[in-house]
Amino acid sequence: MNATRIAIVAILGSAVLFGGLMYYQLVYAGYVELTSAEVGEIQLISFVSGESEAILSENVKAIDSLVDGVRLSSSVSYRACFETPQSQAMLMETYVIIDDAVPWTAPSWFGCFDAREIGKALEDGDAIAFMSQENITFGVDRVVAVMPDGRGFVWHQPNPCGEAVFSGDPTPDGCPDLPEDF
Known part of the structure; x- marks a missing residue:
């Protein structure tokens, strides 16, 4: 009976x-805070040129799971927060707006990025989402949302091409070719 209890305690202890x-690896060790040089400029796609252009930004904070060029987890792990003095009205007149933006949650310790708040603001029409870069990696777009008070948020989300491939379905028309290393 005593050996059985020891075995149970050992099994439960090792499980805990x-x-x-595993929790630590997913929530803390899987992410690194990025320097401003690693983040670079916050960019949006212009209506006129169709190219990404830098917008004014300050107080940029970002995390990702990319360490020394090696991705520790998925390509949708990037999150950033920033502030911009540019108004939503000016941004709407200049840059491509998207309707299907859905922010993905960030680790709880990255307090500036609250996906629920951002998602609700997008649903209510308070925040506006813009395309930053299509296919930053195959099937994943970089999206930027800006609140009326100038707070901005950046994340990666799957696009229709990525959703199809990740689901095991054929890619829709208009998708780029799959990379060989995909």
């Missing part, structure tokens, strides 16, 4: 230990 380790 490895569960805690």
Whole structure:
């Protein structure tokens, strides 16, 4: 009876230990905070040129799972927060707006990015989402949302090409060719 209890305690203890380790890996070790040089400029796609152009931004904070060129987890792990003095009205007149933006949650310790708040603001029409870069990696777009108070948020989300491929379906018409290393 005593050996059975020891075995049960050992099994439960190792499950708790490895569960805690897995949680740490997913929430903390899987992300790194990026420097402003690593983030670069916040960009939106212009109506006129069709190219990404830098907008004014300050107080940029970002995280990703890309460390020294090696992706530790998925290509949708990028999140950033910033402030811009540019008004929503000016941005709407100049840059491509998207309607299907859905922010993905960030780790709780990255407090400036609240996906629920951003999502609700997008649904209510308070925030406006813009295309920053299509196919930043195959099937994943970079999206920027700007609030009326000038707070901005950046994330990666799958586009229709990526959703099809990730689901195992054929790519829709107009998608770029799949990279060989995909």
